[in-house]
Amino acid sequence: MKALHFGAGNIGRGFIGKLLADAGISVTFADVNETVVNALIERNEYPVKVVGANCVVEQVTKVTAINSTSPEIVDVIASVDLLTTAVGPTVLNIISKTIADGIELRFANGNQAPLNIIACENMVRGTSQLKEAVFAHLSEATKQQAEQQIGFVDSAVDRIVPPAEAGETDPLAVTVETFSEWIVDQTQFKGDIPNIPGMECTDNLMAFVERKLFTLNTGHLITAYLGVLAGHETIKDSIEDQAIRDDVQAAMQESGEVLIRRYGFDPEAHAAYIQKILGRFANPYLRDEVDRVGRQPIRKLSPQDRLIKPLNGTLEYGLPNQYLLKGIAAAFLYKNDDDPQAVELQTMFTEKGFAETLAHYSELKVDAEVVKLAEQAYIALK
Structure with a gap:
């Protein structure tokens, strides 16, 4: 299974991207930060310090990245099974056109596999708001097909991920608390719901x-x-x-x-x-x-x-x-x-x-x- 995650910041790497990678999903991060993108492409892994009663450093492996302004990102969207975001509410509108272009290409290529999109943001029904922004860029015919094949799955996320520690020189290092909660609306998926430990399903989101x-x-x-x-x-x-x-x-x-x-x-x-x-x-x-x-x-x-x-x-x-x-x-x-x-x-x-x-x-x-x-x-x- 392949996933594209928009946002390679601390929350993206320390929370959602980590859960996806830990579940054995092939993760590509999309971001505009060249330093972070290039480091992920070069190393394909990064350390996450998990702090609570005990402190452990866990390696997230088998990941890569792409600049989210690169034309090639449309090809990635056309081929993945899951698309997630942790970019902040204001950036969702900015990436909506790119996502729409990827959906158009996906259908033009004849890709009939379901694509589920989950905005993991600190906002109420963020994915539904993203859907509205994406659909504003789609043709009527594409909208009808997207309603059948693209799942826009609302979620609630909870994990405290502070900025990088003072003196930290590794651009990929991130610190997170032990607690995490990622709850998704199981009624909104298209096709099978992916098995991702740490992602909980509910019908009362x-x-x-x-x-x-x-x-x-x-x-x-x-x-x-x-x-x-x-x-x-x-x-x-x-x-x-x-x-x-x-x-x-x-x-x-x-x-x-x-x-x-x-x-x-x-x-x-x-x-x-x-x-x-x-x-x-x-x-x-x-x-x-x-x-x-x-x-x-x-x-x-x-x-x-x-x-x-x-x-x-x-x-x-x-x-x-x-x-x-x-x-x-x-x-x-x-x-x-x-x-x-x-x-x-x-x-x-x-x-x-x-x-x-x-x-x-x-x-x-x-x-x-x-x-x-x-x-x-x-x-x-x-």
Whole structure:
């Protein structure tokens, strides 16, 4: 079995690409980073440091790479059985034309084998959004054939993969935590579902997408924003600050109540899941900087993301949301001149004020009671 994986960054190499290669699948990475691409072509392997109770270095072997801007990538898409991505939400649109061209060539070549595409991104139903972008480039006839032969499989992914360790000189070395979770919508595959240890199938994906979004992502981000305010540099240092830990845990409990109401999760099991997440944040072997986690606050304040979506759930079910509001307020105190979204948020905030800025990005009503409460939380934090 052959796979093409877009994104040879830390998540691509340390998480999805590793699972595929470990399953005996022939993996080609696609990326624009020439240094990484050339090293993968030359070496066909790379080391992954897995850190938890024990630290082990595992070699990922029998891999290669291609520059994702190379014309030859269309030929690769035309011949593989599986296509995965870990490129970030904004890059999905950029690669959609390339994927569409590969599908056109695949059909022109008479390749009738199913192709399954899985976007492994920190977003809700990312593959469905990728499908929409790909189909915008296809002819009507190709769209009809693609509906029969191309599976666009939504997934939920969870693994903390920090940037390269200080002083690391190997461009392919990557560090990951022991925990990983890759859950896919089994109803969306075409043909046989590939047997990939570490890839779990479900027919109720949204329950797991929101469990991860409302717990790991929500907690991670609030830890980062409160950590910045307290002068901490890393997630570990932030979550070991008891005041921050208490606030983060309380926010995760608020979002967890939404999940329990919506999906019937067992309260005790979900409480244990929250504790596991908090333990992961404190992993002493992961240097995960608060600025990395806090980046792109505008995206994270959008209606379908990790702050506003659980907040809307608390409004839907009439649940407490004091600590989620504190996390939203903290986003307005996050300043990072190297992050265009942080700069844009602060610019609009200065011009329009808190309520109008929050309403603009979150799509909450500007005169809603919850917006007033968020502004009160901001004033209290400031």
